Amino acid sequence: MNNHVMPAAERKVRVDLGDRSYDILIGPGLIAAAGNEIASRLKGRKVAVITDENVGPRYLEPLMASLKQRDIEAVSLVLPAGEKTKSFEHLIPACEAILGARIERNDAVIALGGGVIGDLTGFAAGIVRRGSRFIQIPTSLLAQVDSSVGGKTGINSPHGKNLIGVFHQPDLVLADTDVLDTLSxxxxxxxxxxxxxxxxxxxxxxxxxxxxxxxxxxxxxxxxxxxxxxxxxxxxxxxxxxxxxxxxxxxxxxxxxxxxxxxxxxxxxxxxxxxxxxxxxxxxxxxxxxxxxxxxxxxxxxxxxxxxxxxxxxxxxxxxxxxxxxxxxxxxxxxxxxxxxxxxxxxxxxxxxxxxxxxxxxxxxxxxxxxxxxxxx
Amino acid sequence: MNNHVMPAAERKVRVDLGDRSYDILIGPGLIAAAGNEIASRLKGRKVAVITDENVGPRYLEPLMASLKQRDIEAVSLVLPAGEKTKSFEHLIPACEAILGARIERNDAVIALGGGVIGDLTGFAAGIVRRGSRFIQIPTSLLAQVDSSVGGKTGINSPHGKNLIGVFHQPDLVLADTDVLDTLSxxxxxxxxxxxxxxxxxxxxxxxxxxxxxxxxxxxxxxxxxxxxxxxxxxxxxxxxxxxxxxxxxxxxxxxxxxxxxxxxxxxxxxxxxxxxxxxxxxxxxxxxxxxxxxxxxxxxxxxxxxxxxxxxxxxxxxxxxxxxxxxxxxxxxxxxxxxxxxxxxxxxxxxxxxxxxxxxxxxxxxxxxxxxxxxxx
The missing domain is CATH 1.20.1090.10 (Dehydroquinate synthase-like - alpha domain)
Structure with missing residues (x-):
């Protein structure tokens, strides 16, 4: 049963990329509505959520509850916050967590966080099984208007920032504007x-x-x-x-x-x-x-x-x-x-x-x- | 000066993938002719060669000499031989070696070896700068007829073989049939x-x-x-x-x-x-x-x-x-x-x-x- 009532203010932007096209939903309450939005789009019934120590304590629980309401099985991984997380050191456990959750073709990987989590998680989703479905839930204004749109993913190298990664488009972006109230x-x-x-x-x-x-x-x-x-x-x-x-x-x-x-x-x-x-x-x-x-x-x-x-x-x-x-x-x-x-x-x-x-x-x-x-x- | 005389027996197979199409050259003496074949196709002037401890001692020197003859600047990395090399442990130094060689858009990464080296190197090439040019020089029959064609790249995970990787097509495959004489x-x-x-x-x-x-x-x-x-x-x-x-x-x-x-x-x-x-x-x-x-x-x-x-x-x-x-x-x-x-x-x-x-x-x-x-x- 889909009991999601579209809030008056919600906006939808379509990213037009042929068979890699996807929607960006923008509005209040989208973390609480994530289960509905994902259930109506995803064939699979399993997700792996990757977040960080800043965002996790605030939004992981409501997200998991929303997924559970729609019978979406979810595992989560909480990584340290900050730019240093965009490294092989944290990419490896992210990949293993996705594989450990047995995420397959019709399931999805979810990034819950700012640009760092989005870039790292998108990269992991892009390389597990040579490309897994990927959902962005950006929690900073920068991520909502920039890094979560466009499919650039990656990590840093000692040789420079963002030098290792793939183009991997998300299947859905949920930009919950309520979360911006808690930004500094x-x-x-x-x-x-x-x-x-x-x-x-x-x-x-x-x-x-x-x-x-x-x-x-x-x-x-x-x-x-x-x-x-x-x-x-x-x-x-x-x-x-x-x-x-x-x-x-x-x-x-x-x-x-x-x-x-x-x-x-x-x-x-x-x-x-x-x-x-x-x-x-x-x-x-x-x-x-x-x-x-x-x-x-x-x-x-x-x-x-x-x-x-x-x-x-x-x-x-x-x-x-x-x-x-x-x-x-x-x-x-x-x-x-x-x-x-x-x-x-x-x-x-x-x-x-x-x-x-x-x-x-x-x-x-x-x-x-x-x-x-x-x-x- | 291109002084490469096409041997009578050499064959060319075209892999038709739109703007990702490429040639597979099959014949004797292609490692010695690699400099010519690459120079006539590559805009850049730099390559990073990745090989292993079995293949390197035999073919790295003639390959480097052939590249040098055509003024292609080359660095090389020799990894341990064997399936265990298809892991993050060896992917990381492969990526850093490519970046350290300052391989850019018009340059290329070369895999010199069997399926393990081809899969690992192709993956590294696929993620450095979100996709770098890639040349396969397969040295086993299996790699020549199977793994070097088709763009599947990747490494193994504790969860299973080939579970982490990307599709990344090579720009050229040089299948030197002479090297097969030294196979068991x-x-x-x-x-x-x-x-x-x-x-x-x-x-x-x-x-x-x-x-x-x-x-x-x-x-x-x-x-x-x-x-x-x-x-x-x-x-x-x-x-x-x-x-x-x-x-x-x-x-x-x-x-x-x-x-x-x-x-x-x-x-x-x-x-x-x-x-x-x-x-x-x-x-x-x-x-x-x-x-x-x-x-x-x-x-x-x-x-x-x-x-x-x-x-x-x-x-x-x-x-x-x-x-x-x-x-x-x-x-x-x-x-x-x-x-x-x-x-x-x-x-x-x-x-x-x-x-x-x-x-x-x-x-x-x-x-x-x-x-x-x-x-x-």
Whole structure:
């Protein structure tokens, strides 16, 4: 018996990938409704749930209860929280737990957590029996609008982040917006940087809407659901057009080249800088650099900075606590990330708000001069 | 400068998989010609070669020399030989070696070895940077006609063989037929079981040709190349029709259900039974069982047994050294492998030589009775 009443506010985004298409449901109460949503879609009757020590104590019990109500047999594995979990050390027990639960073709693996749990669990699901069904229940704003959509999974290597993994699309994403109420302000803001990013890539109206409605988005309710749905749809559109990142998908990296360099410069110390904060500063820098290259107006860069500052995100390198390495070192990190060919870099630049594009001939020397200016020693 | 002269006997099989299509080259001297073949196909200029302690001492040096001649930068990793290498323990250093060599999008990972090295290396190539280019240089007959074609990669888990892996097609397969001269007679015969299998699946003329020409195939030269090329083409056709094993590809398991049960019953002890020997006995059993089910004539089963015995392969369970567990235990292993639904099993049966088919309603009780008859206690 399906006794799930669709809440008025619930939204559905379809990710269109042929026989790998799937739904993202966005709304309140979706963890409690997970049993119904999964039972109506899954042929099998078994799942393995992987979560972490932060999320598990709060949401594992209601999820397991919801699954049990619909007679879905579930086992769970609780891993340590944090980026270090994205490693072979934790991938191995994740795979063995899935196999131990005898998850087969019609059963599923569930990731309950933020980006780390989603990436690791998706990778495990992607390699057990050469690909098992996979359900994402993202519990951070960042995971709901970014990492849970698009099928990129993986772990880190001593050689760098996300270097080992597979493309493995989920079969269903349940974005329960209630869980966002328990995020810290800082964590919510960091996720918000990616929401704003979708406006800056190619949705100027959405960016303008965010400028007016960001407080409502932060408070929860319909505006928050709307912002998440627009973000998921934006990412879904890009992923549908370029599943394996051969071209267009690179636009999703707006702000990320500078952002990654800053994350590396702060040694991924979340006390100093989290991913979304690096992206916020990076997006402002990308707009300022585009202005410097005479591509975009200075007003647009100012507007981007003003909005991100209004929501409480950092927008300048000197807002990062502690000292940063000199511009030359930041440039090295960018060159490692991006690969310089004949002194030229590929970069996401913009002609204005909502007019981002992939530039593959950006002179490395110009980027270095710009960084020296923004970050004088 | 491309100074590779195509030997008269060299054969090429194309595996048709859309944008994942690739060539299998079959012939003498292909390790020495690897540099030319790879240079003419690869945009990049770097490779990581993974091999094992049996194959490395013999073929790594000529391969590296051939690569160097064409200015392809190569690093190598030598892993222990044997089935135990198909584990996370060895996958991790394989991935790190590939990353350490800075193999990027246009570069490639090379597997130089038998099925174990091919499966492990293909898996590593499949997950480094979410999929790197991959070249197979199979050095056993089994690997040349079976495991190097089709894109199945993976490692073993304590829960079972090949349970963790990905589908990752190679970009090129170089089957150097000279290397087969150094295989032991027993190893060559074991690979030959899979060659005969392609005849038994759906190529009765090929099986008849093998009955006449098997001695020439064992001696080397044109007949051997022909047999390998026909086998690769046969597998390529099945894989092209069913890349991810949703149906037809199951035919490749002819003889494997009984074979796997016997491998498990002998605890994968290669002194008692190697995979190809299990498949040989399994194919004879599959034909005899098909006769018992009134599907095929007894003459066909007799003909299959006679040919495999002629080449020196075991064809009966009582030829396996040491004692086997009772029929009931063998049946348990089959049921674990195949999953019984309502007392019925999926099995590859046959209506005669070259007329195999997937039967999904074989009564488990009939299989058990048959095993009791063939293996009385």
């Amino acid at each position: 302000e800082r964590e919510f803001r960091a996720g918000y940087a990616e929401v704003a990013k979708y406006g800056l890539i190619d949705k100027p109206d959405f960016f303008a809407w965010l400028e007016k409605n960001w407080q409502a988005v932060f408070s929860g309710g319909a505006a928050r659901i709307e912002a998440i749905a627009v973000s998921c749809q934006a990412k879904a559109d890009v992923v549908a057009a370029d599943e394996r990142e051969n071209g267009l998908r690179a636009l999703l990296n707006l702000g990320h080249t500078f952002g990654h360099a800053l994350e590396a410069a702060t040694e991924y110390d979340s006390a100093r800088l989290v991913h979304g904060e690096g992206v916020a500063i990076g997006m402002v820098l990308a707009h300022q650099f585009s202005t410097r290259m005479n591509l975009a107006s200075a007003d647009d860069a100012t507007r981007v900075e003003a909005h991100l500052r209004a929501v409480g995100l950092p927008t300048r390198m000197d807002e990062i606590p502690g000292s940063l390495p000199p511009a030359e070192k930041l440039m090295d990190a960018i060159a490692q990330d991006k690969k310089v060919k004949g002194g030229k870099l590929t970069f996401i630049l913009t002609r204005g708000i909502g007019q981002s594009f992939v530039a593959d001939d950006v002179p490395a020397s110009e980027v270095l001069n710009f960084l020296r200016e923004k970050h004088p020693q | 007679e027993r190893e060559f015969r074991a690979g030959y079981a899979e060659v005969a299998k392609y005849g038994l699946i759906d190529k009765p003329d090929f099986f008849a040709w093998l009955e006449k020409n098997w001695q020439a195939v064992f001696s080397g030269g044109a007949a051997r190349i022909e047999a390998i090329a026909v086998s690769c083409q046969a597998k390529a056709d099945v894989v092209a029709a069913d890349e991810r094993e949703n149906g037809l590809r199951a035919l490749l398991n002819l003889g494997h259900t009984f074979g796997h049960a016997l491998e498990a019953a002998t605890e994968y002890d290669s002194a008692r039974l190697v995979h190809g020997e299990g498949v040989a006995i399994g194919m004879v059993l599959a034909h005899q069982f098909s006769t018992r089910m009134n599907l095929a004539s007894a003459d066909d089963a007799t003909r299959v047994e006679a040919h495999l015995r002629a080449v020196g392969l075991p064809t009966r369970m009582d030829e396996i050294p040491g004692s086997l567990p009772p029929a009931e235990k063998l049946m348990d292993a089959i049921a674990q492998d195949k999953k019984v639904k309502g007392g019925k099993l999926t099995f590859i049966l046959t209506r005669g030589i070259g007329q195999s088919f997937v039967a999904d309603d074989v009564p488990a009780s009939e299989v058990l009775n048959f095993l009791r008859e063939k293996h009385p206690q």
